[in-house]
Amino acid sequence: MLTKQSKIGFIGTGVMGKSMVKNLQAAGYTVHIYTRTKSKALDLIKNGTIWKDSVAEVAKDSDVIITIVGYPTDVEEIYFGANGILEHAKKGSFVVDMTTSKPSLAIDIYKQAKSKGIFALDAPVSGGDIGAKSGKLAIMVGGDQSAFNTLLPVFNVLGENIILQGSAGAGQHTKLSNQITIASNMIGVCEAIMYAKKAGLNPERVLESITTGAAGSFSLSKLGPRMIQGDFTPGFYVKHFIKDMTIALESAQEMGLSTPGLSLSLELYKELADKGEEDSGTQALIKLFEN
The missing domain is CATH 3.40.50.720 (NAD(P)-binding Rossmann-like Domain)
Known part of the structure; x- marks a missing residue:
């Protein structure tokens, strides 16, 4: 005890x-x-x-x-x-x-x-x-x-x-499920913010509407505002997210599972890291969409 x-x-x-x-x-x-x-x-x-x-x-x-x-x-x-x-x-x-x-x-x-x-x-x-x-x-x-x-x-x-x-191991499998969910979600958050900007909307006001609806998620409500403000301080490092997604992809492949959303997100985050952002927060992904 x-x-x-x-x-x-x-x-x-x-x-x-x-x-x-x-x-x-x-x-x-x-x-x-x-x-x-x-x-x-x-x-x-x-x-x-x-x-x-x-x-x-x-x-x-x-x-x-x-x-x-x-x-x-x-x-x-x-x-x-x-x-x-x-x-x-x-x-x-x-x-x-x-x-x-x-x-x-x-x-x-x-x-x-x-x-x-x-x-x-x-x-x-x-x-x-x-x-x-x-x-x-x-x-x-x-x-x-x-x-x-x-x-x-x-x-x-x-x-x-x-x-x-x-x-033993079940906690890790659950966390990998979590990271797989976030992987595709982060792409969606970036695309949504850029769409709002291109449409001439105030993206912060758009978030006020969509964070409480069916699109709501931690990534949208907590990291979306950081993206808009240009705050890329790490709450979670890009390099560590790449590590997590790599483990998840390898585990999925071992089980014969196709994960195209995870694969795309991993590819984009590797590109982001190659541009010198590996020590930034995961919200820095929006830089790829802004460019």
């Missing part, structure tokens, strides 16, 4: 992770952190989080270890090997990977963790920087019911739509 005295380790304090750590602190948890670039975590350290010098140190000193990093290769690096989480986490502790990653990798983590008496969940999130800051992330979970039940109080600090989707 977890209590507020339980120590939470957190690896990866980027755009999403930093706000998630702040919310855990505000809820009264002691949080140990590690990230590759310590300077990016200085404000968290000043706010009372406990810095650890390595992944292994976080694992040794924590009851729950949460990870949210960039790519599947990063996940492999921090979980496996002599200095990885699974080699140093305490028996009976919990590991939760919230990175959007490969379902097969989530299953590997689960199996290796179980062999060491460690409980593992894959729990990728959706909601971007806005959801992370507000503690309203959607959390899609794969793993055992008992581990999910134990960690639910922690998840409730970070999100408000938290669903156990099935066994």
